[in-house]
Amino acid sequence: MTKVVQERANQILRDGLIEVKRWPLSQALNTVQEFDFVTPYVQQLSSILDMEAIKAAGVRIGVDPLGGASLEVWQQIAQHYGLNLTIVNERIDPSFAFMTVDKDGKIRMDCSSPYAMASLIGLKDRFDVAIGNDPDADRHGIVTPDGLMNPNHYLAVCIFYLYQHRPQWRPDMGVGKTLVSSSMIDRVAGSLGRRLVEVPVGFKYFVDGLLAGTIGFGGEESAGASFLRKDGSAWSTDKDGIILGLLAAEILAKTGKSPSQHYRDLEARFGASAYTRIDAEANSAQKKALANLSPEMVTATELAGEPIRAKLTRAPGNNEPIGGLKVVTENAWFAARPSGTEDVYKIYAESFKGQAHLEHVLIEAREVVNAAFRAAGVL
Numbered sequence: 001m002t003k004v005v006q007e008r009a010n011q012i013l014r015d016g017l018i019e020v021k022r023w024p025l026s027q028a029l030n031t032v033q034e035f036d037f038v039t040p041y042v043q044q045l046s047s048i049l050d051m052e053a054i055k056a057a058g059v060r061i062g063v064d065p066l067g068g069a070s071l072e073v074w075q076q077i078a079q080h081y082g083l084n085l086t087i088v089n090e091r092i093d094p095s096f097a098f099m100t101v102d103k104d105g106k107i108r109m110d111c112s113s114p115y116a117m118a119s120l121i122g123l124k125d126r127f128d129v130a131i132g133n134d135p136d137a138d139r140h141g142i143v144t145p146d147g148l149m150n151p152n153h154y155l156a157v158c159i160f161y162l163y164q165h166r167p168q169w170r171p172d173m174g175v176g177k178t179l180v181s182s183s184m185i186d187r188v189a190g191s192l193g194r195r196l197v198e199v200p201v202g203f204k205y206f207v208d209g210l211l212a213g214t215i216g217f218g219g220e221e222s223a224g225a226s227f228l229r230k231d232g233s234a235w236s237t238d239k240d241g242i243i244l245g246l247l248a249a250e251i252l253a254k255t256g257k258s259p260s261q262h263y264r265d266l267e268a269r270f271g272a273s274a275y276t277r278i279d280a281e282a283n284s285a286q287k288k289a290l291a292n293l294s295p296e297m298v299t300a301t302e303l304a305g306e307p308i309r310a311k312l313t314r315a316p317g318n319n320e321p322i323g324g325l326k327v328v329t330e331n332a333w334f335a336a337r338p339s340g341t342e343d344v345y346k347i348y349a350e351s352f353k354g355q356a357h358l359e360h361v362l363i364e365a366r367e368v369v370n371a372a373f374r375a376a377g378v379l
């Protein structure tokens with residue numbers, strides 16, 4: 001669907017925007033009417049989160065809307081629920097001039113990047129929980145006194161908490177994750193006796209499950225997630241960075257422990273994960289070669305010393321194509337896929353056997369990618 005829109009928009013741009021009809025603002029305003037999307041959203045937050053508990057615990061919350069659309073929403077949330085919430089940056093700035101640059105020098109509103117989130121990390125000692133949202137507020141950055149939480153860690157903590165604190169959620173409700181998110185989630189879901197629903201990258205794959213109530217939580221390593229209301233009915237069918245931020249405050253209010261403290265407990269119980277994602281420049285021919293990776297291209301039977309359990313080109317949760325490949329062993333995995341949003345390809349890898357093992361996994365992952373490029377004549 002988005003591809004059709006993208007191609008059409010690019011065509012219009014190439015044609016010099018002649019198809020774009022322009023009206024003076026005064027004329028355009030006659031054709032629309034104002035609608036308040038903020039108030040109903042804010043009022044209904046208590047159907048998904050324990051706002052009372054957050055208020056009662058007096059959690060000190062800092063929020064940086066990062067120049068974007070959530071500013072007014074956060075202002076109303078603070079007022080409506082009487083929270084101890086400070087908005088640290090009230091500037092709305094579509095040029096993003098206030099942003100710290102990402103690791104490659106680009107401005108990228110990536111809530112999972114410590115580089116892009118540097119200003120948010122500066123808040124760690126002022127608040128119990130600091131929350132950053134990207135400008136359309138579908139992603140979340142969570143800072144505790146321990147620093148910026150890795151999104152994978154936060155997803156695992158949210159799942160661990162929610163499925164134990166939502167008594168009305170059905171026992172057969174699964175846990176949704178994209179298959180490039182951490183396997184810590186698999187371990188947490190397993191310990192909770194919950195079915196894991198592993199889908200390709202893209203939040204759209206959670207929509208049906210959230211609507212039908214067959215998954216309670218759907219999350220992505222790129223710091224996007226949503227979950228159901230307390231009564232098990234659907235909330236949003238897209239990622240919601242605001243509820244994920246408030247959930248960090250609820251977790252602290254209800255358990256007395258920050259999400260990062262909870263993550264340390266999970267590590268003690270399930271093992272420590274070393275995880276990385278490498279984004280490397282790729283042209284369209286290379287991206288195509290990666291999208292067409294097949295299990296046969298991996299001839300090895302072992303990955304970094306462990307027998308390969310699965311070579312996946314389709315996601316186990318819904319049998320949809322990954323648009324790349326995932327190779328899995330007992331304690332590690334890697335996945336390679338072209339980005340759908342940038343001219344890069346991504347290698348994701350994780351090991352529960354330490355950093356050195358992860359490096360080993362990565363070397364073998366790069367070999368698979370290079371072999372695919374060579375086979376397609378695009379190295």
Ligand SMILES: O=P(O)(O)OC[C@H]1O[C@H](O)[C@H](O)[C@@H](O)[C@@H]1O
Binds near residue numbers: 202204340341342346
């Ligand atoms: O990895 P890419 O294809 O560049 O996409 C980057 C991100 O874009 C969207 O936000 C999707 O919902 C995410 O699933 C994805 O991680």
